[in-house]
Amino acid sequence: MTEAAEEIVEEAVPILPTARRGRARLGRVRWWTYALLVLAAAACIFPLYWMFVVTTAGPGAATQLPPRVVPGTDLLRMLELVISTVPFFQSLLNSTIVALSLAAGQALLCALAGFAFAKLTFRGRNVLFLIVVLTMTVPAQLSVIPQYMIISRFGWVDTLQALIVPGLVNAFGIFWMRQHISVTISDELLQAARIDGAGTWRIFADIVFPVVRPAAFVLALLTFVTAWNDFMWPFIVLKSPEMYTVQIAIKALQNNISVDLGLAMAGSFFATLPLLVVFVIVGRQMVSGIMDGAFKG
Numbered sequence: 049m050t051e052a053a054e055e056i057v058e059e060a061v062p063i064l065p066t067a068r069r070g071r072a073r074l075g076r077v078r079w080w081t082y083a084l085l086v087l088a089a090a091a092c093i094f095p096l097y098w099m100f101v102v103t104t105a106g107p108g109a110a111t112q113l114p115p116r117v118v119p120g121t122d123l124l125r126m127l128e129l130v131i132s133t134v135p136f137f138q139s140l141l142n143s144t145i146v147a148l149s150l151a152a153g154q155a156l157l158c159a160l161a162g163f164a165f166a167k168l169t170f171r172g173r174n175v176l177f178l179i180v181v182l183t184m185t186v187p188a189q190l191s192v193i194p195q196y197m198i199i200s201r202f203g204w205v206d207t208l209q210a211l212i213v214p215g216l217v218n219a220f221g222i223f224w225m226r227q228h229i230s231v232t233i234s235d236e237l238l239q240a241a242r243i244d245g246a247g248t249w250r251i252f253a254d255i256v257f258p259v260v261r262p263a264a265f266v267l268a269l270l271t272f273v274t275a276w277n278d279f280m281w282p283f284i285v286l287k288s289p290e291m292y293t294v295q296i297a298i299k300a301l302q303n304n305i306s307v308d309l310g311l312a313m314a315g316s317f318f319a320t321l322p323l324l325v326v327f328v329i330v331g332r333q334m335v336s337g338i339m340d341g342a343f344k345g
Contacts, residue, residue, distance in 0.1 A: 096320065102313040110309040126314040130301065133311065135289055139297035140322065146211045146293060147275040151268035153216035159264050161217065162225025163256050167238055168248070177226070184219045188280075196284060210285040211293070215275065221267050228263040229256060269330060276323060294319045 098117075102109045105120030130136050164170075165177045195214055196205075204210040233256055241251050257264070279295040286296055298315040 096317075096324075099313050099317045099320070102310060103317045105310075108310075110313065126310065127318065129311060130315050130318060134297045134300045134315075135292065136294075136297055136315070136318065138290055139292045139294045140319075142208060142291060143276055143294040144322070146208055147272045149212045150215050150275045151272040153212070154218065154221045154271045155264040155268040157217045158221030158267060159225045159229075159257055159260060160252065161222045162227075162229050162260075163252055165222065165226045166229040167233060167235070167256075180219050180222055184223070192281070192284065195281075199285065205285055206287040206291055207285075208291065211275075211278075211282055214281075215271075221271070224267055225260065225263060228260050232259055232263075265330075269326070272326065273323060 098115070101116055101119050103126050104123045105116055105118075109116040109120070161180075165173060165180075199205060199210045199214070202209075204213070237255065238251060241255055246254070277295065278293070279299070282293045282296050283299065286292055289300070292300065298312065298319060301311050301315045
């Protein structure tokens with residue numbers, strides 16, 4: 049609407065002074081809002097920047113007072129040292145395989161389970177869903193021993209299958225997708241599809257999943273980050289250096305007597321870079337997926 053049109057509307061429909069003040073407050077962002085945003089962004093970025101400083105300046109920068117804030121020139125040397133100490137690139141590849149497999153598996157399988165709990169009618173549906181939700185209250189440490197016994201029976205110790213298969217489905221993913229499907233997919237739409245002759249699998253593939261794809265994408269990204277940062281379970285089941293994930297490789301950079309802070313920081317910094325690349329590429333899609341579910345919920 050042009051300014052002339054706005055003036056005509058304001059003359060035709062008087063606006064109360066309180067309404068004008070409220071609209072002005074909504075349209076004006078105060079300076080301290082930007083200041084708080086800048087401080088919050090700096091607080092989030094500084095740990096990564098300081099990690100980069102320690103990586104390039106050597107381990108002495110980690111304990112230097114006042115803290116050093118200017119990067120050094122040893123980045124490539126530290127990368128060569130990390131590579132010569134552990135099979136770091138192989139660990140990056142292993143983590144990528146595990147994280148991508150879990151992200152894709154949870155996005156698909158949790159969407160299937162969420163669709164079943166949200167839109168299909170079968171005996172014991174509510175009870176089963178309650179059991180799934182209650183498993184979220186069980187500490188993960190309690191499942192380590194039985195899970196290890198199971199993968200030992202299958203002969204999966206020191207393999208990537210031990211990391212991928214147990215994590216293909218989780219309770220949070222099922223709950224997330226079930227809630228999203230409940231509020232975004234109408235029963236009338238599914239009934240119309242069934243009248244047209246579509247089966248359950250066709251309905252899920254052609255109607256449900258394309259609609260809830262943003263929520264599935266968010267779940268996949270969260271799963272990717274969780275799998276990339278996982279330490280406890282890979283540390284238990286992986287034995288060979290060539291099977292290490294990136295977090296176990298970082299642990300291997302530290303010996304049992306002392307810790308080389310520069311080497312450890314270098315490994316952590318190089319392990320964080322892939323996550324930063326992922327967020328730069330898909331960050332906008334993640335935010336839109338979260339906001340899409342928030343508005344429709």
